[in-house]
Amino acid sequence: MNHQIEISNLSELDQAVQAIWDICKEQNCFLFYGEMGVGKTTLITKLCHYLGVEGNVSSPTYSIVNEYERRSGQKIFHFDLYRLKSVEELMDIGFEDYLYQDAIVLIEWPEFGESFYEKFVKVDLRLGEDHKRIVDLSIEEV
Numbered sequence: 001m002n003h004q005i006e007i008s009n010l011s012e013l014d015q016a017v018q019a020i021w022d023i024c025k026e027q028n029c030f031l032f033y034g035e036m037g038v039g040k041t042t043l044i045t046k047l048c049h050y051l052g053v054e055g056n057v058s059s060p061t062y063s064i065v066n067e068y069e070r071r072s073g074q075k076i077f078h079f080d081l082y083r084l085k086s087v088e089e090l091m092d093i094g095f096e097d098y099l100y101q102d103a104i105v106l107i108e109w110p111e112f113g114e115s116f117y118e119k120f121v122k123v124d125l126r127l128g129e130d131h132k133r134i135v136d137l138s139i140e141e142v
Helices: 010-024 040-050 087-092 095-099
Strands: 002-007 029-033 065-069 075-080 103-108 119-127 133-141
Touching: 002 010, 010 040, 010 133, 029 040, 040 075, 040 103, 040 119, 075 095, 087 095, 095 103
Parallel strands: 029 103, 029 119, 075 103
Antiparallel strands: 002 133, 065 075, 119 133
C-alpha cells in the first residue's frame, strides 16, 4: 500500500500527520528516510504531539534514542542513527529489545538497522517544487 502526501507549508503539517496516522495507525515501527534538513525531525515532533506526548520532543542525535510517553501510557522511542558507524553499536544499546516492546518506534536514518526490521512503515521525505515536502508512505514486511 503506497500513499503520497504533499505539504506546502508548516500550517499543513497537522493535517499531514493526521493523514499519516489514519493510514498507518495499526503499525508500530516507522522508518524515516530523507536528506538532511528535509524535515524528518519536524514531522516526528508533530506526530509525537498528535499521539499525546506532552512536553519537549527533540532530535536524539547525540543520545541516539529519546523516550516519550503517550497519555495512554504507551511508550514512544525516537531514534536517530545518523552518528552510528556499525551494527555492533546498535547491539550495544539493545536496539532489538526496543523494537519488540509494545511501543511506537520512530527511526531517523534507519539504514544501519535494516537487518532488524520485519514490518514497518517506510516514510520517505523529499523536497518538491516550490519548497513543498513530499511524503511517500509504504507499509512493508520483510
